[in-house]
Amino acid sequence: MEVIRAKRAGACYGVQRALDMADEVIEGGNRAYTLGPLIHNPQVVADLAARGAEAVGSVDDIAWEAAAEGAVEGVSAAPAVVIRSHGVTPEVLDAVRGRGFAVVDATCPHVSRAQAAAAELAREGCRVIVLGEAGHPEVEGLTAWARQAGGKVDVVAGPDEIPAGLYDPVGVVAQTTQRRENLEAVVGALREAGLDPIVRNTICSATRQRQEAAAELAAGVDAMVVIGGRNSSNTTRLAEVCADACPRTFHIESADELDAAAFAGCKRLGLTAGASTPENQIASVEAFLRTL
Ligand code: F3S
Structure with missing residues (x-):
């Protein structure tokens, strides 16, 4: 059976960067915390916790004494809080700094750019429309950065949610x-208004x-395997895209979930x-599939 990996698959630049930054903190020896799971991948989060980077709900959940005690002798740096991609x-950032923690800012540079753009539009006097999923941490961040810069902000999921009565500058x-x-579609609707x-x-x-790479591959294989956390919305969406083109699509988190019998008769197998x-998770699944 031929196993083919999608041209683009796995950790994006921002996620890999966040993982590398967390690794560096752990290896440097100072105690680390992440505000929420560093990424939506249960195996990675469990591994980080086992190595000393605990996920907490908020900075208030970290007992300073325990954090300081946990520091390795000879390491002078304050316990670190890793900011997710x-x-x-800005309020959370201030709270982390205010409590004396070292900030390891793993915010993806693309997200930082979006935060800066939201704040800049607000400073220019615009009513800021944030297109995104209400309640998502990234959207909450964008909204807060714009508000801190003095802007009035609306979060919309699509053109239907654009509020009435807007006026320029938007x-x-x-x-x-x-x-x-x-x-x-949102920009078009605003122009129409x-x-x-x-x-x-x-x-x-x-x-x-x-x-796009997954859809292209799924259209030409007998079965598709999609690896990633079940709590990861981008992986779930990827599995849906694959299932549209290839009904034999399996969404798994690790190689132990694979059943060789499910691939009976497959000549070409796609992986994303x-x-x-x-x-490392992709490589271990790929290695297993190649044994079939
Ligand atoms: Fe990844 Fe950063 Fe894009 S986290 S999906 S590279 S915004």
Whole structure:
């Protein structure tokens, strides 16, 4: 059986960078915390916790004494709080610094750019439209950065949610994982309403590239395996895209979930992984599939 990996698969630049930064802190010996799971991948989060980077709900959940005690002797740095790739609000950042923790800012540079764009539009006097999923931490961050810069902000999931009664200047930023078509639809609807929106295209292409590569591969194979956390929305979406083109699609988190019998009669097998799946997990699944 031939096993083919999608041209683009697995950890995106921002996720890999966050993992590398967390590793560096752990290896440096000072106690580390992440505000929420570092990435949506249970195996990676469990591994980080076992190595000393604990996920906490908020900075208030960290007992300073315990954190300081946990520091390795000879390591002078304060206990570190690693900021996840989708960023945080300025208030959270201030709280972490205010409590004396070292900040390891693993906010993806694409997200930082979106935060800066939201704040800049607000400073220019725009009403800021954030296109994204309400309640998602990245969207909460974008909203907060714009508000801190004095802006009035609306979060919309699509053109239907644009509030009535807007007037220029209006600025638009997007959550980095949004689809380009959705941004175009929102901008189109604003123009139809007679507005002249200032648009900052803050979409990152990593998600789209993975979906396009997966769809192309799924159309030409007998079965597809998609690796990634079940709690990862980008992996779940990737599995849906594959299932549309290839009904024999399996979404798994690790190689132990694979049943050789499920691939009976397969000649060509496709493999892809979500943006929060590190290379070692893909490699171990790929190695197993090659034994079939
Ligand atoms: Fe960054 Fe794009 Fe990944 S915004 S975290 S590189 S999906």
